[in-house]
Amino acid sequence: MFPTIRLGPAALPTAGLLTILGIYLLLHVVERTALRLHQDANRLYGLSVTLIIAAFAGARLTFVWLYWPAYRADLLSIIWPLNSGFNVWGGLVVALAAGFFYGRYHQLPLWKTADALIPGVIVGLMVVSLIDFLAGPGFGKLTSAPWGITQFSVRRHPVQIYELLVAALALLAWWQFHRERFFDGQLVLLTTAVYSGGRLFVDAFRENAWVTTAGWHILQILCLALMLLSLYGLGWLAENVKRETGDIV
Numbered sequence: 001m002f003p004t005i006r007l008g009p010a011a012l013p014t015a016g017l018l019t020i021l022g023i024y025l026l027l028h029v030v031e032r033t034a035l036r037l038h039q040d041a042n043r044l045y046g047l048s049v050t051l052i053i054a055a056f057a058g059a060r061l062t063f064v065w066l067y068w069p070a071y072r073a074d075l076l077s078i079i080w081p082l083n084s085g086f087n088v089w090g091g092l093v094v095a096l097a098a099g100f101f102y103g104r105y106h107q108l109p110l111w112k113t114a115d116a117l118i119p120g121v122i123v124g125l126m127v128v129s130l131i132d133f134l135a136g137p138g139f140g141k142l143t144s145a146p147w148g149i150t151q152f153s154v155r156r157h158p159v160q161i162y163e164l165l166v167a168a169l170a171l172l173a174w175w176q177f178h179r180e181r182f183f184d185g186q187l188v189l190l191t192t193a194v195y196s197g198g199r200l201f202v203d204a205f206r207e208n209a210w211v212t213t214a215g216w217h218i219l220q221i222l223c224l225a226l227m228l229l230s231l232y233g234l235g236w237l238a239e240n241v242k243r244e245t246g247d248i249v
Helices: 014-036 041-066 068-072 088-108 109-132 158-179 186-205 217-246
Strands: 004-007 009-011 150-151 155-157
Touching: 004 014, 009 014, 014 041, 014 109, 014 150, 041 068, 041 088, 041 109, 109 158, 158 186, 186 217
Parallel strands: none
Antiparallel strands: 004 009, 150 155
16 A cells, blocks of 8 residues: 655655654563563563564564575675565574573563563564555455445555554553452463464454465464463463462452
């Protein structure tokens, strides 16, 4: 829809500009949530920067490794341009590994840290949805609903807007419970359950969803598993607190 944004005589790529602004917003949110949960904001800020750098580097290097013949003749193309050529799963694995070692080195408690990081993660996912809406290839199924948008000359579900609303609901859940949480890990698991449950529903309206050979939506399968694991984790942590304190959670 809007692959570029014009600022005077300059035409900037929408995806790149939103990515930069999104990273800034993500880091700001993590810093604020760390302070609100009385955690070390500098440590969590550093962890977030580490995760972002590791994710970009891992995603790029994994893509290069998968398509090495295309880069072998021109090694400079490995680092430039960087406007395309990333593997999401490679970036995720490298980021998780980097975050694990950073957390171990600085002795960050797992659940407390995750409680403070999850709003930043949701904000990052919101930026991804916004980029997909403005400059990405994603589009929804056909609809006659009055809130549909015109894409490719037909009316379609604004599926990325649905994703933004789901993310906003997940952030609201975090905000609602952050002052009265009963145990560490409650916020990250609750927020994850709300977001994954919402995406499980919303992905049904996406026309170009990833599907298996049998027609199952891959993202829906992942979201269902993530939602169930989060709900199970909430119950498991609550039971642990009950056993340790003898109180009803």
